[in-house]
Amino acid sequence: MFQIVQRYYLRAPILLRLLIVIFLLTIIFGVLLFFLERETFPHFFDAIWWAVITATTVGYGDYVPMTIAGRVLAIIVVLLGLGFFTYFVTHIAGAAIVEKKSAKKGTLSSHFKDHYIIVGWNERSKQFIEQMKRTYMEHSVVLIDQTLDESPFFHQKGFQFIKGNPTFEKTLQKANIKEARALIITAGKEMSEQTADAHSILTLLAAKHCKSDLYVSLEILTDEQISNAKHAGADEIIASNFLASLLMKESMEQQGIADLLLLLLDSTDLPQLQTLPCPHEWMHKSFLEGRQLAHKQHQILLGIRRNGKILTHPNESILLSKEDTLFLLSLPEPENR
Structure with a gap:
């Protein structure tokens, strides 16, 4: 029995072991004083109270x-209390400093x-991150x-850096x-485009191995790697180079x-393009009825995503289901003139 207790005690964190020692010493000295001076300490709890207050030097x-x-017993309690409690407080302070340094260096889980x-x-x-x-x-x-080498947002709540x-x-x-x-994988800035895409796909495979149902958005720079990213399990692919070139081309003819597009994608203001799962009250209603319901909420139902395919102009009689994702354009309320 003693060996089992000793084994668990040695495995416990140092602060927990220190608290156990302080607790046991407080009980022991309280019991000794209770039997030494029954008139001064008529109740057992009074002796324990004195031991705690004395050990903490209050x-x-x-x-x-x-x-x-x-x-003499009081002198021993004061000396032990100074040592144990001082070590306890300094150890907590030291642990807090180490944790802050670890968070700044990105080594903290x-x-x-x-x-x-x-x-x-x-x-x-x-x-x-700024948008978030x-x-x-x-x-x-x-x-x-x-x-x-260090966290770019060390003092910001809700953000953490992991180096690795x-x-x-x-x-x-x-x-x-x-x-x-969700996981967002961006292309490496210090690699060639082919190498960056290969590294991103390798990261995607590692992430899906850790959590197969995790939603992963992947940035791809080269057209050749788009199909590989799909086969690797990317839920959404952002072909940044293709999107940028497409915008540049269209902006020449369609000023x-x-x-x-920037206005529609900016979630800080209306109008705003957004997606959401099909609301329960919309299920089993036709696409036309969904448009009417959206109109009442100052929204435009643009299309749906079903079985991985985007339908921008489906048949108006098609019924909405819980598996559908809706594409909605939220509009500001009309002004009264």
Whole structure:
């Protein structure tokens, strides 16, 4: 029995072991004083109270040992209390400092839940985090990067930096990927486009191995790797180079289209393009009825996503189901003139 207790005691954290020692010493000295001075301490709890107050060097003076043996015991309690409690407080303070340094250096594991994980520190991820601050403050963000030496947002609540290679399962586990809401993988800024895409797909495979149902949005730079990203399990692919070139092309002939798309995608103001699961009250209604319901809420139902396909102009008689994702354009309320 003693060996079992000793084994569990030695495995316990140092602060817990210290608290156990302090507790036992307080009980022991309280019991000794209770038997030494029954008149001064008529109740057992009074002796325990005195031992705690004396060991913490508070010393209210409501109980004072009267015998020589009692006062010698009090001296021992004060000396032990100074040592143990001082060590206890300094150890807590030291642990807090170490934790802050670890968080700043990115070596501290995350305990966030329902959070976003973004891979790679670049201008795109920086803009993503700025957008998150303004629109979705209820969700925390964990940044994984192996090029940074310190956290770029150390003093900001709800944001954490993890230093490490995102293709390693250990790094993803430190970001608490099993409790994550979604993962965003950006292309590496210090690699060639082909190498960056290969690294991103490798990160995607590692993430899906850790959590197969995690929603992953992946940035791809080259057209050749889009099909590979789909086969690897990417839920959404952002072909950033293709999108940028498409916008540049269309803006030459259709002036203002880039500004319009930025306006629709900016979640800080209306009009706003958004997606949401089919509401329960919309289920089993036709697409035409869905448009009418959306109109009453100052929205335009643009289309649906069903079985991985986007239908921008489905048959008006098609019935909406719980598997559908709706594409809605939220509009400001009309002004009364």
